[in-house]
Amino acid sequence: MTPIAKPPVHPPVRRPSQLSLGVTSAVVAFGANLGDREATIRHALAALDATEGITVTRVSPLHESVAVKPDGEDPDAPGYLNGVALLSTTLSPRALLTELNRVEREHGRVRAERWGDRTLDLDIVAFGSLTVDEPDLTIPHPRAAERDFVLAPWLDVDPDAALPGLGRADALLAALRKDRP
Ligand SMILES: Nc1ncnc2c1ncn2[C@@H]1O[C@H](COP(=O)(O)OP(=O)(O)OP(=O)(O)O)[C@@H](O)[C@H]1O
Numbered sequence: 118m119t120p121i122a123k124p125p126v127h128p129p130v131r132r133p134s135q136l137s138l139g140v141t142s143a144v145v146a147f148g149a150n151l152g153d154r155e156a157t158i159r160h161a162l163a164a165l166d167a168t169e170g171i172t173v174t175r176v177s178p179l180h181e182s183v184a185v186k187p188d189g190e191d192p193d194a195p196g197y198l199n200g201v202a203l204l205s206t207t208l209s210p211r212a213l214l215t216e217l218n219r220v221e222r223e224h225g226r227v228r229a230e231r232w233g234d235r236t237l238d239l240d241i242v243a244f245g246s247l248t249v250d251e252p253d254l255t256i257p258h259p260r261a262a263e264r265d266f267v268l269a270p271w272l273d274v275d276p277d278a279a280l281p282g283l284g285r286a287d288a289l290l291a292a293l294r295k296d297r298p
């Protein structure tokens with residue numbers, strides 16, 4: 118009997134953000150400007166640390182900051198508590214994003230207007246030295262280099278922090294503060 122040729126098996130196509138890279142150091146920025154901000158942040162970081170594949174290794178001090186809206190700083194909006202957590206993770210960048218979005222939802226995050234007030238925001242600032250440019254995931258975070266409230270707490274926990282492709286966080290922060298009126 119002639120054997121029937123089997124169709125070629127193609128492995129599923131994986132995008133870079135779906136590949137797990139072993140153990141990677143990731144940098145997550147957090148912010149909250151509604152509710153009991155500090156309690157939400159502490160609880161959210163504990164929830165992340167309790168997640169399979171994520172260990173929170175360092176947490177920065179919390180920084181008070183004025184809310185930045187699309188038109189600039191808005192001192193009339195509730196102020197933010199911001200900070201940065203360093204993670205060690207075996208998850209892929211996309212799986213980490215899924216877990217961050219889950220923890221945001223579990224802490225009452227509602228998405229309405231752009232840069233609207235929120236109980237909790239969790240962003241991937243950096244993921245090892247990886248760069249990702251996909252429609253719904255960009256790493257390094259596209260606005261991290263412009264954000265004092267990300268760079269300053271990151272430097273608290275890592276004085277040698279750097280954004281892949283953009284340079285050292287201390288130089289980026291100095292440039293940002295020099296340009297400020
Ligand atoms: N590095 C990243 N970290 C987190 N979310 C990202 C990243 N890159 C792209 N996204 C996408 O951005 C979407 C919107 O995120 P979110 O609503 O938290 O934005 P935002 O916090 O209001 O604004 P910003 O992105 O300027 O911080 C997310 O659903 C996610 O798909």
Ligand SMILES: Nc1nc2c(c(=O)[nH]1)N=C(CO)CN2
Nearest residue numbers: 148182183184185197232266
């Ligand atoms: N001070 C401050 N302003 C913001 C923040 C934030 O974390 N802190 N996050 C935003 C969207 O992610 C928009 N504006």
